[in-house]
Amino acid sequence: MTTPAPDAAVHVRDLKKSYTVHEKAPGFVGSLRSFVRRRTREVEAVRGVSFDLAPGEVVGFLGPNGAGKTTTLKMLSGLLHPSSGTARVAGFEPRRREAAFLRQITLVMGQKQQLMWDLPAQDSFLVNQAIYEIPEREYRATMREFTDVLGLAGILNKQVRKLSLGERMKCELAAALLHRPRVLFLDEPTIGLDVNMQEAVREFVRDYNERYNATVILTSHYMADVTALARRVLVIDAGGLVFDGDLAGLVERGSGGKTIRLQLRRPAEAAQLARYGTVVEAGGLSAELTVPRAEVSARAARLLTELDVADLTVEDPPIEAVMAELFGHRERTEERREAVVRGG
Numbered sequence: 001m002t003t004p005a006p007d008a009a010v011h012v013r014d015l016k017k018s019y020t021v022h023e024k025a026p027g028f029v030g031s032l033r034s035f036v037r038r039r040t041r042e043v044e045a046v047r048g049v050s051f052d053l054a055p056g057e058v059v060g061f062l063g064p065n066g067a068g069k070t071t072t073l074k075m076l077s078g079l080l081h082p083s084s085g086t087a088r089v090a091g092f093e094p095r096r097r098e099a100a101f102l103r104q105i106t107l108v109m110g111q112k113q114q115l116m117w118d119l120p121a122q123d124s125f126l127v128n129q130a131i132y133e134i135p136e137r138e139y140r141a142t143m144r145e146f147t148d149v150l151g152l153a154g155i156l157n158k159q160v161r162k163l164s165l166g167e168r169m170k171c172e173l174a175a176a177l178l179h180r181p182r183v184l185f186l187d188e189p190t191i192g193l194d195v196n197m198q199e200a201v202r203e204f205v206r207d208y209n210e211r212y213n214a215t216v217i218l219t220s221h222y223m224a225d226v227t228a229l230a231r232r233v234l235v236i237d238a239g240g241l242v243f244d245g246d247l248a249g250l251v252e253r254g255s256g257g258k259t260i261r262l263q264l265r266r267p268a269e270a271a272q273l274a275r276y277g278t279v280v281e282a283g284g285l286s287a288e289l290t291v292p293r294a295e296v297s298a299r300a301a302r303l304l305t306e307l308d309v310a311d312l313t314v315e316d317p318p319i320e321a322v323m324a325e326l327f328g329h330r331e332r333t334e335e336r337r338e339a340v341v342r343g344g
């Protein structure tokens with residue numbers, strides 16, 4: 001059961017992590033009480049997650065806030081020790097943090113920075129070159145490649161504190177990938193970036209994945225990142241994996257129907273369109289309806305024969321809508337997680 005698939009880049013079985021949290025009532029009296037009698041409770045952040053990733057696979061890791069994504073990625077990169085379960089990454093046990101393992105992986109956290117703030121990014125790159133013992137030729141070749149793909153020319157010699165958020169993120173990525181890791185853990189790499197910069201980061205990750213056949217686990221609240229890069233998604237909720245499959249399968253999971261968009265030659269009233277589905281938009285020559293998934297073909301056929309239709313398209317709901325539906329209960333996540341831990 002815990003034997004990794006022979007070619008797995010990442011092998012995870014029944015991985016768990018609990019945090020012990022100190023509880024304190026608010027205010028001065030609460031502080032005094034906790035000083036005398038310290039109360040703790042367990043929060044089960046990850047509770048029995050299992051999956052395998054093949055070399056070169058790019059996977060989106062999705063879930064609401066507090067679901068356990070960062071905790072999982074920290075365990076896989078060896079920053080946190082699991083409470084129980086098995087993890088193997090590139091053939092290594094992450095918790096040992098062996099030098100050979102660290103050369104194979106990288107963890108990029110969009111909300112944290114590793115570059116030295118008061119120095120140019122170039123200086124941090126040189127530090128990483130020394131840490132990872134990157135030969136000069138390889139270092140120069142990688143720098144040329146990253147400068148080209150990320151458009152780093154002109155920003156490498158500026159103090160990091162003077163870079164824009166997007167420029168800094170590009171440098172963070174370059175620093176984190178300079179040693180050409182084979183497994184990438186990317187935690188919100190595009191957070192706060194504008195649309196163009198998000199696209200640049202996606203392009204870079206795609207290019208790196210293709211060039212080095214790197215395995216990538218990506219968390220992002222921007223669904224565009226996930227749809228652009230990953231075919232497979234893992235969805236975690238309250239510390240447990242609730243979906244592992246392709247994006248299309250996740251969309252199918254939603255009970256929401258499909259969207260039919262119409263271009264009409266003659267305007268139709270909302271009341272008339274309501275016979276075919278739930279009207280989202282009507283009036284004039286364009287209209288949008290939501291129809292139950294199983295009914296799409298029949299309703300589309302009726303629309304085409306009964307109305308004067310110039311064009312008709314059928315679309316899946318946006319992935320954001322599916323996620324919102326899946327996690328409509330997300331405010332109860334914490335309650336449930338604690339109920340699980342307390343055996344309630």
Ligand SMILES: Nc1ncnc2c1ncn2[C@@H]1O[C@H](COP(=O)(O)OP(=O)(O)OP(=O)(O)O)[C@@H](O)[C@H]1O
Nearest residue numbers: 019021043045063064065066067068069070071072
């Ligand atoms: N150091 C810690 N001590 C105690 N509890 C923690 C700690 N780190 C995380 N947690 C708790 O563990 C749970 C999972 O947190 P985690 O950061 O892994 O979630 P996440 O899915 O990455 O969330 P987000 O999308 O908000 O970043 C949350 O309930 C969080 O409050």
